[in-house]
Amino acid sequence: MFDKSVYANRRQAVAKRISSGIVLIPGNNEAPANYAANTYKFRQDSSFLYLFGWNHPGLAGVLDVDSGEETLYGDDADIDDIIWTGPQPSVQELAGRVGVARSAPFARLAGVLRDAVAAGRRVHFLPPYRARNMLLLEEMLGVHHSLLKRYASLELIRALVASRSVKEPREIEEITRACNTGREMHVRAMREARPGALEQYIAGLVEGIAVSRGSMVSFPVILSQNGETLHNHDHGQVLSEGRMLLTDAGAETSMNYCSDFTRTVPVGGKFSTRQREVYSIVLACNRQARELARPGVTYRQVHEETCKVLARGLKELGLMKGDVDEAVAAGAHALFMPHGLGHMMGLDVHDMEDLGQVHVGYDEETRPSTQFGLASLRMGRRLEEGFVVTDEPGCYFIPELIDRWRAGGMHEEFLAYDRIEAYKDFGGIRVEDDLLITRDGAVCLGDEPVPATVEEIEETMRG
Numbered sequence: 001m002f003d004k005s006v007y008a009n010r011r012q013a014v015a016k017r018i019s020s021g022i023v024l025i026p027g028n029n030e031a032p033a034n035y036a037a038n039t040y041k042f043r044q045d046s047s048f049l050y051l052f053g054w055n056h057p058g059l060a061g062v063l064d065v066d067s068g069e070e071t072l073y074g075d076d077a078d079i080d081d082i083i084w085t086g087p088q089p090s091v092q093e094l095a096g097r098v099g100v101a102r103s104a105p106f107a108r109l110a111g112v113l114r115d116a117v118a119a120g121r122r123v124h125f126l127p128p129y130r131a132r133n134m135l136l137l138e139e140m141l142g143v144h145h146s147l148l149k150r151y152a153s154l155e156l157i158r159a160l161v162a163s164r165s166v167k168e169p170r171e172i173e174e175i176t177r178a179c180n181t182g183r184e185m186h187v188r189a190m191r192e193a194r195p196g197a198l199e200q201y202i203a204g205l206v207e208g209i210a211v212s213r214g215s216m217v218s219f220p221v222i223l224s225q226n227g228e229t230l231h232n233h234d235h236g237q238v239l240s241e242g243r244m245l246l247t248d249a250g251a252e253t254s255m256n257y258c259s260d261f262t263r264t265v266p267v268g269g270k271f272s273t274r275q276r277e278v279y280s281i282v283l284a285c286n287r288q289a290r291e292l293a294r295p296g297v298t299y300r301q302v303h304e305e306t307c308k309v310l311a312r313g314l315k316e317l318g319l320m321k322g323d324v325d326e327a328v329a330a331g332a333h334a335l336f337m338p339h340g341l342g343h344m345m346g347l348d349v350h351d352m353e354d355l356g357q358v359h360v361g362y363d364e365e366t367r368p369s370t371q372f373g374l375a376s377l378r379m380g381r382r383l384e385e386g387f388v389v390t391d392e393p394g395c396y397f398i399p400e401l402i403d404r405w406r407a408g409g410m411h412e413e414f415l416a417y418d419r420i421e422a423y424k425d426f427g428g429i430r431v432e433d434d435l436l437i438t439r440d441g442a443v444c445l446g447d448e449p450v451p452a453t454v455e456e457i458e459e460t461m462r463g
């Protein structure tokens with residue numbers, strides 16, 4: 001954990017942005033997998049981690065914006081808990097170690113909130129995403145769970161987004177650690193990508209590295225020969241010569257800071273000409289985004305310029321035609337890249353997505369698009385020094401989408417459907433890095449880059 005002054009300063013900065021009332025940040029609880037006592041690995045809520053630090057279930061933090069009083073609610077372990085889980089620090093000790101002066105049993109929280117509501121005070125809470133916290137808020141605040149998102153506090157959402165978007169140097173160090181683990185995961189996946197290997201086996205090895213280095217994977221491992229399926233969690237195939245293996249995976253450190261990389265490699269270690277051609281286009285997109293990303297430009301602009309690199313490359317291959325700028329403006333390239341260039345990353349792999357993507361990735365100046373492809377861009381707004389964003393262009397040949405667009409005559413002036421047909425068995429390629437926006441540009445996070453060029457990948461796979 002960081003020093004207690006870090007959490008105290010963050011709480012103060014957030015409270016300063018709230019006009020009045022009470023801020024309620026419930027932590028997460030254990031979630032049963034198949035029966036109550038057999039739980040999924042515990043994952044704390046990221047805003048709770050950010051403000052109150054502790055990776056323990058059964059806690060809630062409250063800031064009284066008007067009085068400045070801070071309280072950590074939770075229950076001390078009793079003898080039954082101690083028998084099964086060992087001695088635990090008291091809630092008062094937990095509070096003290098993150099600079100919170102007061103603690104109280106969890107059961108007192110409902111009364112405090114009821115009194116506040118009765119006195120006409122605003123209780124600020126974030127949009128809940130776990131059923132148990134929805135029920136808790138419904139019980140304590142008397143708001144039906146279906147309405148909780150609507151009543152979540154925009155002031156609190158904005159305060160947290162403002163604070164969490166700009167990463168502190170200590171956070172960058174943690175993310176760098178997560179990236180170093182991510183690199184290990186990807187190098188291992190590359191070396192295991194041989195004909196006859198099971199996807200499931202490689203996915204297990206990759207996940208094991210994340211677990212052994214800190215905490216867990218930052219999202220379920222995506223690893224498949226069918227890279228054209230964007231988030232493919234099916235690991236049921238045996239690798240075969242001539243295919244490519246797409247691995248999209250990252251780690252969380254023990255403090256839950258994340259990494260997120262994607263690499264796509266030829267099974268067996270040697271790119272074919274066709275694979276090399278498409279791969280080189282996607283890598284050029286990834287590099288173009290890194291070149292363009294800097295404070296002051298919108299990530300939407302970076303996305304659009306990157307899409308032009310994709311369209312230009314595909315035009316050279318004979319798969320697209322016509323004017324590149326017009327094709328991208330019309331959204332024709334989205335046949336090949338139906339997703340956005342990237343998202344914020346930090347304590348969540350899609351940082352703060354629970355607070356509402358429109359508040360995290362967009363603002364009054366940059367609004368989300370409804371155009372197919374661009375609509376999936378999670379981060380569009382102007383970049384600032386200290387932001388961490390992913391840079392993850394891709395090129396996919398999705399047979400069902402190609403058939404549908406062709407049947408509908410979609411963007412025929414820009415798409416060479418006859419040539420595209422021959423790529424329906426190609427699969428998909430994505431190349432993803434994690435960028436820190438610096439004072440005058442962007443750098444890839446991680447002490448050593450994950451192999452990315454054709455030569456680097458082939459050399460790594462030989463090793």
Ligand code: GLY
Binds near residue numbers: 219248249343
């Ligand atoms: N890399 C996985 C995701 O962005 O969802």
